[in-house]
Amino acid sequence: MGKIEDLETINGEGYQLTTLDKAIALARANSVWPLPFATSCCGIEFMATMGSAYDLSRFGMERMSFTPRQADLLIVAGTISKKLGPVLKRVYEQMAEPKWVLSVGACACSGGIFDTYSVLQGIDRIIPVDVYVPGCPPRPEQIIEGVMNIHELVKKESNRRRYSEEYKHLMDTYQIDIDQHGEAK
Amino acid sequence: MSQDLKDVIQAADPANVATINFGPTHPSTHGIFQNILKVDGEKIISSEQTVGYIHRAFEKLAERRPYNQITPITDRLNYCSSPINNIGWEMTVEKLIGVDIPKRVQYMRVIIMELARIADHLICNSVIGVDAGALTSFFYPFSEREKIYELYEELSGARLTTNMGRIGGFERDFTPVFHEKLKSFLKTFPKAFEEFDSMLARNRIFMDRTKGAGPISAERALSYSFSGPNLRAAGVDYDVRAMNPYSSYEDFDFIIPVGVNGDTYDRFMVRQEEIRQSLRIITQAYNNLPEGDYKADLPDFYLPAKADVYNNMEALIYHFKIIMGETELPVGEVYHAVEGGNGELGYYLISDGGRTPYRLQFRRPCFIYYQAYPEMIKGLPISDAVLTLSSINVIAGELDA
Amino acid sequence: MEKQNNQEYLTAIQAAFGADVLAHEEAFGMLNVELTPARIHDAIAWLQQHQDLSVNYLTNIAGIHYPESEGREFAVVYQLHSWKNNLRLRIKGYLPKDNLHIASITDLFAGANWMERETYDFFGIIFDGHPDLRRILNMDDMDYFPMRKEYVLEDATREDKDDRFFGRNNNEL
Numbered sequence: 165m166g167k168i169e170d171l172e173t174i175n176g177e178g179y180q181l182t183t184l185d186k187a188i189a190l191a192r193a194n195s196v197w198p199l200p201f202a203t204s205c206c207g208i209e210f211m212a213t214m215g216s217a218y219d220l221s222r223f224g225m226e227r228m229s230f231t232p233r234q235a236d237l238l239i240v241a242g243t244i245s246k247k248l249g250p251v252l253k254r255v256y257e258q259m260a261e262p263k264w265v266l267s268v269g270a271c272a273c274s275g276g277i278f279d280t281y282s283v284l285q286g287i288d289r290i291i292p293v294d295v296y297v298p299g300c301p302p303r304p305e306q307i308i309e310g311v312m313n314i315h316e317l318v319k320k321e322s323n324r325r326r327y328s329e330e331y332k333h334l335m336d337t338y339q340i341d342i343d344q345h346g347e348a349k
Numbered sequence: 350m351s352q353d354l355k356d357v358i359q360a361a362d363p364a365n366v367a368t369i370n371f372g373p374t375h376p377s378t379h380g381i382f383q384n385i386l387k388v389d390g391e392k393i394i395s396s397e398q399t400v401g402y403i404h405r406a407f408e409k410l411a412e413r414r415p416y417n418q419i420t421p422i423t424d425r426l427n428y429c430s431s432p433i434n435n436i437g438w439e440m441t442v443e444k445l446i447g448v449d450i451p452k453r454v455q456y457m458r459v460i461i462m463e464l465a466r467i468a469d470h471l472i473c474n475s476v477i478g479v480d481a482g483a484l485t486s487f488f489y490p491f492s493e494r495e496k497i498y499e500l501y502e503e504l505s506g507a508r509l510t511t512n513m514g515r516i517g518g519f520e521r522d523f524t525p526v527f528h529e530k531l532k533s534f535l536k537t538f539p540k541a542f543e544e545f546d547s548m549l550a551r552n553r554i555f556m557d558r559t560k561g562a563g564p565i566s567a568e569r570a571l572s573y574s575f576s577g578p579n580l581r582a583a584g585v586d587y588d589v590r591a592m593n594p595y596s597s598y599e600d601f602d603f604i605i606p607v608g609v610n611g612d613t614y615d616r617f618m619v620r621q622e623e624i625r626q627s628l629r630i631i632t633q634a635y636n637n638l639p640e641g642d643y644k645a646d647l648p649d650f651y652l653p654a655k656a657d658v659y660n661n662m663e664a665l666i667y668h669f670k671i672i673m674g675e676t677e678l679p680v681g682e683v684y685h686a687v688e689g690g691n692g693e694l695g696y697y698l699i700s701d702g703g704r705t706p707y708r709l710q711f712r713r714p715c716f717i718y719y720q721a722y723p724e725m726i727k728g729l730p731i732s733d734a735v736l737t738l739s740s741i742n743v744i745a746g747e748l749d750a
Numbered sequence: 751m752e753k754q755n756n757q758e759y760l761t762a763i764q765a766a767f768g769a770d771v772l773a774h775e776e777a778f779g780m781l782n783v784e785l786t787p788a789r790i791h792d793a794i795a796w797l798q799q800h801q802d803l804s805v806n807y808l809t810n811i812a813g814i815h816y817p818e819s820e821g822r823e824f825a826v827v828y829q830l831h832s833w834k835n836n837l838r839l840r841i842k843g844y845l846p847k848d849n850l851h852i853a854s855i856t857d858l859f860a861g862a863n864w865m866e867r868e869t870y871d872f873f874g875i876i877f878d879g880h881p882d883l884r885r886i887l888n889m890d891d892m893d894y895f896p897m898r899k900e901y902v903l904e905d906a907t908r909e910d911k912d913d914r915f916f917g918r919n920n921n922e923l
Binding site for chain 2: 248281
């Protein structure tokens with residue numbers, strides 16, 4: 165039986181001792197199920213990242229979930245217009261905890277080159293974002309780095325993040341109602 | 350449509366008709382558009398679309414940008430084949446200012462545009478496979494597309510949104526690495542492509558799924574102003590490269606494939622054949638690539654070399670005038686059309702002599718043919734509607750602009 | 751039947767529509783004919799059915815806003831294509847800003863449906879007889895027509911862009 169290298173453990177003869185927190189965090193990080201919310205050009209680069217040359221499934225993202233209920237990571241790739249804003253917010257609220265958001269591309273991060281009347285200037289105006297990947301479109305290697313940063317977050321953050329005061333406060337700033345388990349109502 | 354289907358539609362009891370939402374976020378709508386379907390069981394009675402979920406106001410944006418800054422916006426129209434959009438725009442401006450482009454530039458443009466067309470059709474066809482359930486056939490073409498991306502990178506520096514070329518030509522000549530990569534692409538791609546083709550084209554399951562899915566007759570397609578592979582699959586051989594040849598397309602020998610009844614299978618096969626024809630054109634263009642300059646002699650629009658700008662007064666003045674937008678442009682209105690991956694992509698440019706266009710309208714083929722979608726899926730089950738949607742290749746960027 | 755060219759088209763249209771042909775010019779090889787807006791629907795129908803001129807394809811419908819020209823503020827440009835003669839031409843109609851109505855050509859070309867909706871969405875030009883004239887690309891509750899020259903490109907409620915740096919003072923728009 166191999167030792168788990170990635171974990172902070174006390175190792176002994178035939179056993180490893182760690183805290184439940186860290187073990188759960190490791191399991192969560194290595195099996196993130198993404199929801200690709202791909203709207204435009206960044207969506208094609210995301211498809212190329214999923215392809216065999218760059219292969220996102222090496223990082224545990226084999227199974228794309230298109231239903232928010234079963235997804236952990238919302239990958240927003242592409243321009244979000246004001247018309248699509250409510251749809252994006254609804255999808256975010258439908259996701260079950262724990263959930264993270266990766267904003268891929270300049271348009272999702274800040275509106276990109278489209279400073280126009282119809283484009284939302286960054287998705288962090290309507291939903292909280294964990295990792296931003298800039299680029300127009302970002303190379304697949306950059307998207308993979310963004311995903312790796314998400315993995316770091318998942319490993320380092322507390323498992324009970326959704327119960328914390330800070331989280332409730334964050335959701336209040338986005339006018340998202342959460343119940344006592346952190347799930348959006 | 351068969352008689353019993355017609356009976357079903359007539360006899361639909363309002364109590365049995367369900368209204369379901371197909372989109373905007375759906376794994377199979379490749380792009381963001383919403384269809385509200387009224388279905389009786391599985392058969393679609395009527396549908397209604399909402400588009401505009403990715404409206405980025407390109408036309409208004411173009412009124413604020415000088416001509417060379419509009420090329421990056423055109424990238425983001427049909428982003429699967431961005432060089433075609435870029436080069437089409439540059440040709441529109443060149444038509445306005447009335448400049449002769451050297452033969453070498455025209456052949457280089459043809460090579461790049463046909464590579465872009467191959468990339469676009471590869472995505473569309475592999476995605477038809479994915480929607481029919483064949484996930485493996487998605488990965489094979491994507492590895493080949495990586496080779497095309499490497500070719501773009503050699504020439505323009507970017508993979509997807511290429512900003513390829515300049516007004517008057519290209520920013521650099523084909524590098525030696527580009528020549529190597531193109532030669533190896535022309536050698537290895539046909540075999541890889543035939544492998545992809547063998548997976549789907551005569552596959553019993555694929556043919557049963559796609560034959561009869563989303564047909565449209567030639568008369569209706571013409572009335573809806575279809576163009577491109579969708580129109581050719583309906584049997585009409587209209588191709589802008591043949592009707593109004595541009596950039597030396599008249600020098601090349603290629604056929605225009607047409608289908609019979611305009612259903613998904615025909616669209617798939619037309620695109621497959623067009624990839625083969627594009628390869629033919631690239632081979633002809635590459636073997637006969639003339640010697641010459643990679644740009645036209647256009648000091649008013651084409652930036653001078655940096656070394657000259659630092660040493661030569663004239664070059665410095667031209668550089669300043671181009672960047673600050675002080676160049677005089679002719680007044681007038683011009684329309685130029687190129688054969689994009691989806692059909693006739695047109696640029697209607699009205700210039701009032703200022704540094705930005707007065708009005709720039711993009712004639713976007715996706716926008717025009719998507720309005721026929723309700724007619725194409727009437728009476729079909731939902732799974733056929735999904736396949737039809739992916740086979741007409743609606744690219745959200747081009748749909749909404 | 752030999753192919754018709756720009757001059758023959760112009761002569762035929764002038765013969766059929768006489769006083770309604772207000773202006774014509776050739777711009778970069780393409781014939782532009784300006785007609786009174788009320789006759790454009792009939793003109794396009796006539797061109798479609800004509801044996802020799804045979805215009806069978808509608809390429810594009812565009813709207814343009816000229817705020818400076820009095821009484822002719824909005825232009826609707828129909829770009830047509832005759833495959834028989836491989837000839838493209840434009841039919842234009844100018845509308846004054848207080849009477850933005852023109853007949854819809856959806857009965858002649860099914861593809862005009864969304865093209866006219868887009869022109870309505872951007873400029874506010876009403877196409878009479880259109881089966882379903884409502885906004886297509888912008889949000890349904892938008893209360894202005896964004897492509898008109900008096901509106902800026904950016905969202906009017908943005909707080910993070912200083913107009914002075916873009917050469918725009920708020921009082922002169």
